[in-house]
Amino acid sequence: MPLEPTRRNALHGFAAMAVVIGFDPLNRLWVTDDGRQEGGARRAASDTLEALPPLDGTLLVDEASLAAAADDYGHIVHRTPSAVLRPGSVADIVAMVRYCNARGLKVAPRGQGHTTYGQAQTEGGLVVETSPLDRxxxxxxxxxxxxxxxxxxxxxxxxxxxxxxxxxxxxxxxxxxxxxxxxxxxxxxxxxxxxxxxxxxxxxxxxxxxxxxxxxxxxxxxxxxxxxxxxxxxxxxxxxxxxxxxAPETVRHYQLPYSDLETFLADQRRLVTEGRFSYVEGQVSAAEDGSFTTYVLEAVAYGPPAGPAPDDTQLLAGLRHDPAGAQIADMGYYAFLDRLAAGVAALKEAGLWDWAHPWLNVMLPGDSAAPLAASLLQDLGPDDVGPGGVVLLYPLLRERLRQPMLRTPDDPVPYLMSVLRACPPGDTATVDRLLAANRTAYETVRDSGGLQYPVGSIPFTAADWRDHFGPAWPQLAAARKCYDPRGVLTPGQGVF
Ligand SMILES: Cc1cc2nc3c(=O)[nH]c(=O)nc-3n(C[C@H](O)[C@H](O)[C@H](O)COP(=O)(O)OP(=O)(O)OC[C@H]3O[C@@H](n4cnc5c(N)ncnc54)[C@H](O)[C@@H]3O)c2cc1C
The missing domain is CATH 3.30.465.10 (Uridine Diphospho-n-acetylenolpyruvylglucosamine Reductase; domain 3)
Structure with missing residues (x-):
């Protein structure tokens, strides 16, 4: 079904914009109706034109659209596609994937482009925006x-x-x-x-x-x-x-300070195994001397009707957080879900949202989480994280993670550790240094039985991906062969 309003071939409404009418297989270029060069598209001999299928949406080849699709939240990798599909319907995606498939053109789906290392990009291929499919x-x-x-x-x-x-x-x-x-x-x-x-x-x-x-x-x-x-x-x-x-109507949000890493991790572990709270996370930030040694356990209890009225004495019993500095606040449930909005607006205002984000996201096996986290944190200084950057560290319960492609360490309580770095986008020396640091940290984690959580910026080879997927690799490889036999989809991940 076309999305509302129907826009079949509505490209003609964009007076200033060239309209793609097909593909020239000899020159491997998109062909526009006006002969002007638009982004990656050039005029080609019309006798080699392979006509585009009718579309409800738009195939864009203008420079601004191509440049936007060649960027992401990381601002580190820039691969320019030859065209961007803004679909008007699911049928558009079917038609264009078939069209690209037949011509050996790569196709990269793109949601909000918030991965950090080119995962939703393709050099010379087609980027498919999914944002119009927002029903x-x-x-x-x-x-x-x-x-x-x-x-x-x-x-x-x-x-x-x-x-x-x-x-x-x-x-x-x-x-x-x-x-x-x-x-x-x-x-x-x-x-x-x-x-x-x-x-x-x-x-x-x-x-x-x-x-x-x-x-x-x-x-x-x-x-x-x-x-x-x-x-x-x-x-x-x-x-x-x-x-x-x-859904709860309100939540009670606890922020409990710790000055000792092992105590912080042990209390987090206790909370997730006991299931006392509805939400448990944690953050590490820099102390006054610049070392990453300040820990805050973040926990949330849901209020009625999703949970009982929170009882602080019961919920906090036995926790060994520092006596001073605990913060407890009640808030509406949606305000809690949207708690980052104000901070994100401030980062945007300050221009920091557009900084490079060479993020490190790894999962640590629970049994070695303390020494591993200590060694990774020891290597961090404020310049390795940057303004607005943050380190997340919190446990997961493996028995709840049931989908085979989401790889987790072989441990009942693995920890997610995310070093959410930010540095000036033009500072390539620092970006390169942090990417190399990510790789070194990944290898340390991997050698102790950990993995990456694949949303960040860790230089990775096809062999690394095989290792990463481990026992799930045969399933993924078989599905790829069956459902994407020409290997056109999502090249930015570098998996195949
Ligand atoms: C500020 C911020 C906070 C974050 N917080 C968290 C967090 O708390 N927990 C967490 O787990 N993650 C978090 N992430 C990471 C986030 O979950 C991933 O980066 C996610 O992929 C972003 O979604 P997106 O719509 O931007 O996807 P994109 O970056 O557009 O795409 C991600 C990958 O999926 C592919 N893809 C996109 N859409 C589709 C589709 N429809 N079908 C198939 N493949 C597709 C892309 O080609 C790409 O390879 C955060 C990221 C940011 C920037």
Missing amino acids: IGQVSGNTVTVGAGALWSSVAKATLAHGLTPPVFTDYIELSVGGTLSVGGLGGQTHRHGSQLDTVTELKVVTGAGELITCSPTRRADLFRAVLGGLGQCAIIVGATLRLVT
Whole structure:
């Protein structure tokens, strides 16, 4: 079904914009109707033109669109596509994936472009924007079906109108559903409900061969499992059905300071294994001397009707946080989900949102989390994290993480550690230094049985990916062969 309003061939409405009419297979260039050079498209002999399928949306080749698609939140990697599809319908994605497939052109789906190392980019291929697929369907029972381009913030608002909510959120909620379902989607509720992948009951996808398929745990389960957390290697998610739970009306938010790493990690572990709170995370920040030795355990108790009224004495019993400096605040549930909004606005205002973000995201095995975290933190100075940067460190429960493509260390309580670095985008020497530091840190973690959480900026080879997927590799490779036999999808991940 076309999206509203129908825009079949509405390109003619853009008077100043050249309209792509086809592809010249000899010169491997898009052909525009006006003969002007538009971005990567040049005029080519019309007798070699292979006409474009009719589209509800727009195929863009103007410089601004190509430049936007050659960037992401990392601002480190820039691969320029030859065209960008702003789909007017799922049928557009099917048609263009088939078209590209037949011509050996790579295709990169792009949600909000918030990965940090070119994962949603392609040099010379087609970027498919999913943001127009932002429809949120009716809440039905305890599920909702949404388009892949819907933002989690919009999904939350729509479901909260029914007293329901997705059970797991990332810290920042302006990410696309398709984007986080391709990588994992972890948050403070993960120890209770798994990752966002574990909350999906059905997917609609367009495979690399251009087939529109509905899959679920019981229908084309191989595809379902390969797509969730599968880094876009087998199919483009176009829609997802998400499980919902009763939403709390208010939450109580606890921030508990610690000055000892081992005590901090042990208390976090205790909380997630006991399940006392609905949400548990933690942060490490720089002390006055610049060392990363200040720890804050962040926990949230949901109020009615999703949980009992919070009882501070019970919830905090036995915790060994520093006596001074604990903060406890009550807030509305949506205000809690959207808690980063003010900080993000301030970063944007200060221009820091546009800085380079060579992020390090790793999972540490629980049994060696303390020495590993200590050694990684010891190597950090304020310049390695940067203004507005932060270090997250919190435990997950492996038994709740059930999707095979989301790799986790072989340990019941692995820890996610994210060094969310920021540095000036033009400072290539610092960017290169931090990328090298990420690789060194990754190798240290890997050699102790840890893994990367694949949203950051760690230089990675195809052999590293094989290692990363480990026992899940044969499933991913088989699904790739079956559903994307020409290997056109999502080259920016560098998996195949
Ligand atoms: C400020 C910030 C905070 C974050 N916080 C968290 C957090 O708390 N927890 C967490 O888990 N992650 C977090 N992330 C990481 C985030 O989950 C990933 O970067 C996610 O992929 C971003 O979604 P996106 O829509 O921007 O995806 P994109 O960056 O556009 O795409 C990510 C990858 O998925 C592919 N892809 C995109 N859409 C689709 C689709 N529909 N079908 C198939 N493949 C697709 C892309 O090609 C790319 O390879 C955060 C990122 C930022 C910038």
